[in-house]
Amino acid sequence: MTDTLEATADLARQAARIGGPDQMLSEDQVIAFIQERLAGVDLDSRSVCLVIPDGTRSCPLPLLLKAVHGALAGRVSRMTALVALGTHAAMDEDHLAEHLGYPAGNLDATYPGLTVLNHEWWDPRTFVSLGTISAARIEELSGGRLRESVDVRLNRAVVEHDVALVVGPVFPHEVVGFSGGNKYFFPGVAGEEVIDLSHWLGALITSADIIGTRGITPVRALINEAAALITSDTLGLCVVAQSGTGALHSVSFGNTASAWASAAEVSAETHVRYLNAPVKRALAVIPTKYEDLWTAAKGFYKLEPVVADGGEVILYAPHITQIAAMHPEINEIGYHCRDYFVKQWDRFKHVPWGVLAHSTHLRGAGTYDEENGECCRLTVTLATGIPEDVVRTANLNYLDPGDVDVAAFQADPETFVVPQAGEVLFRLR
Known part of the structure; x- marks a missing residue:
């Protein structure tokens, strides 16, 4: 290095x-x-x-x-x-x-x-x-x-x-x-x-x-x-x-x-900011320049490093109504950690590798084996205009965007709120 x-x-x-x-x-x-x-x-x-x-x-x-x-x-x-x-x-x-x-x-x-x-x-x-x-x-x-x-x-x-x-x-x-x-x-x-x-x-x-x-x-x-x-x-x-x-x-x-x-x-x-300690929950407020989840996922990428094990990242984007019109394969495979694909390669090697990469990037770190199945480090929650059944089928958590009170999250000491999320990276010192 x-x-x-x-x-x-x-x-x-x-x-x-x-x-x-x-x-x-x-x-x-x-x-x-x-x-x-x-x-x-x-x-x-x-x-x-x-x-x-x-x-x-x-x-x-x-x-x-x-x-x-x-x-x-x-x-x-x-x-x-x-x-x-x-x-x-x-x-x-x-x-x-x-x-x-x-x-x-x-x-x-x-x-x-x-x-x-x-x-x-x-x-x-x-x-x-x-x-x-x-x-x-x-x-x-x-x-x-x-x-x-x-x-x-x-x-x-x-x-x-x-x-x-x-x-x-x-x-x-x-x-x-x-x-x-x-x-x-x-x-x-x-x-x-x-x-x-x-x-x-x-x-x-x-x-x-x-x-x-x-x-x-x-x-x-x-x-x-x-x-x-x-x-x-x-x-x-x-x-x-x-x-x-x-x-x-x-x-x-x-x-x-x-x-x-x-x-x-x-x-x-x-573009890199540092926190002194991990957070339990992060709320990424996604700007409208990201028009689908394919691009809005940057809100997760930039926050994953500072969320504690077992924590949650919420992507708040009421304006987003679809995962990725240009990449329908993601609707078929959903979102999974890297090892879910690597350890079942014969099942997934035919899927475009860029789609597999996007899937792992949004789902974050995790493990997979036949006995215990998939275990991801974080919960990824969508508070978007994407229908709940589509979100859950994609292996993500759902939150009604109408129930999101940004001010209440900002007042919560266990939640880290990032406006205009997607470009600034957060890391732990």
């Missing part, structure tokens, strides 16, 4: 950065930094693909995109913004307009010459294969946890441009340690093969052990290996945003690895 921390620190020093954990940047500072950095890169007459986040991340994307567009318009031959959906639902025109900051139906009014694309992960024509990572190399990268070759498929828009510029935030992340950087390619605009393999690797390590881990985790190493196959030049504009507001602590610029490493240093000091 020391070696990976030193390697990450070396990478971070290679990037240019403005701001830090204890700072808040003005819009003028952000714009000036972006324009200065992009002016120093040879982009004239080259095509540029901007890989940007979807609506599930706190980020002042209109500010960043306007600064980038202003620095590149008239210089580059072609400019495309590709929304890194991973396997999330596509953003419609109204959502895109709000997200990017232009009048709905009139992209050209704000971003003349820009093309905006959703990552159409459901369409095989979206992808081009960059090559294969061998089973032996996967075994090495995964620390022996997996031995399986993987076809590295990526959205063809990335490789059909001369330069790919990742523009987006960095937060603690349940699969990779800290999000951002090359993760915008894999899984952001990748084929299901790398998505499934990387997420299942994270699940084998477990969310509680990998989330907020500094340095190059095995999953980050796998993502970087895949990104090394990209033929376009790759650059990163990685920001650290104040959760829930989008105001910026820092902006880092470099290649995708160095810009990420620089931002991850700031995120580790900004």
